[in-house]
């Protein structure tokens with residue numbers, strides 16, 4: 001049952017567990033203080049057209065209305081339980097799921113939850129200044145929607161920490177509000193979450209590529225034998241889909257606008273006309289895809305094997321696999337050796353990060369194909385590509401080796417000499433930054449991006465998504 005009028009909206013019957021309710025009501029003001037300090041800068045008092053969860057049923061869980069962000073109804077929503085669910089993989093496959101934390105897996109589970117949890121507030125912090133340069137009210141609203149939902153994802157994880165990990169859980173929940181993205185003394189856990197996302201091209205790339213890492217981590221956790229984790233991540237996935245929509249369509253609109261400029265001014269320099277050229281977009285793709293690949297962890301990982309074996313973290317859509325024990329198979333990967341690569345068979349359980357990365361790569365490719373269809377329809381020959389998974393990696397077996405975007409090994413010197421061809425340079429960033437001027441009139445849009453084909457919740461193009469006065 002949804003309890004929406006309570007101090008903390010929830011469908012976990014929070015009022016029946018007074019201890020937990022008190023602990024979370026104690027955490028709530030700290031969360032709100034964090035949100036006011038580190039959430040979207042300059043827009044806290046504005047009315048924003050946001051969607052809020054009012055049900056966990058797949059059909060129609062969303063309610064749209066203008067609200068001030070600090071009044072957003074952050075709550076604890078779990079997908080409905082599956083009757084008689086059993087653990088779907090690993091050494092405990094077939095046994096009933098755990099509704100409490102199994103003692104022997106407590107540390108592993110806490111680490112999985114804290115690592116996921118930390119990314120949620122981190123991304124809000126990284127994006128906190130972006131509202132000030134929004135290309136339209138539509139985009140500004142989408143940014144804030146993503147931000148409040150990342151805040152809700154933090155609530156989802158903090159519920160697990162408070163509800164199932166006792167004192168350590170409460171301490172971890174405090175620490176989640178104390179770390180700060182980019183702070184050298186108390187940084188966020190994962191490196192990719194410590195540099196600011198300071199222009200909208202990076203924001204769209206982040207929501208396309210980095211949020212999609214989040215989607216795949218959630219898909220793997222949604223299979224967990226720890227039932228509360230599985231149910232909470234399932235509902236988070238329904239929110240996550242919108243974040244990837246924002247990224248994929250945002251980039252598509254940048255491409256669309258460059259095409260329009262090229263049609264209006266044949267043979268022109270797109271940049272001189274205030275658009276973003278395809279080559280620059282491709283370099284941003286190369287950068288954000290490669291750093292997002294790093295978030296999956298090492299290709300060969302004993303941690304991944306442990307998590308799988310224990311039944312804590314599965315594969316995306318585990319049911320689509322046949323062998324759920326995965327003790328027998330192997331995964332063939334290209335491993336650096338000398339100046340080249342050799343094929344190596346890795347025991348399947350140790351390759352689980354790579355298996356998850358496969359699904360991630362395919363999911364991204366679908367988005368890239370959509371962009372390429374836009375080019376094709378415009379009669380253009382240019383095509384966007386995802387770089388090789390070996391390109392520009394800083395975690396895993398390719399670290400310290402140099403590869404071109406096609407994945408061919410090369411010397412570090414050669415890589416450096418061609419770096420600005422493949423990755424955004426300081427000049428690219430200065431150019432993109434120079435375009436970031438706010439456009440705040442309803443229905444108007446910045447010159448570097450095309451208008452969205454349709455409004456949020458079928459609203460008209462000139463709808464006042466954010467009321468600025």
Ligand SMILES: [Fe+2]
Nearest residue numbers: 120150153214
């Ligand atoms: Fe999230």
Ligand SMILES: [Fe+2]
Nearest residue numbers: 211214240243
């Ligand atoms: Fe997200």
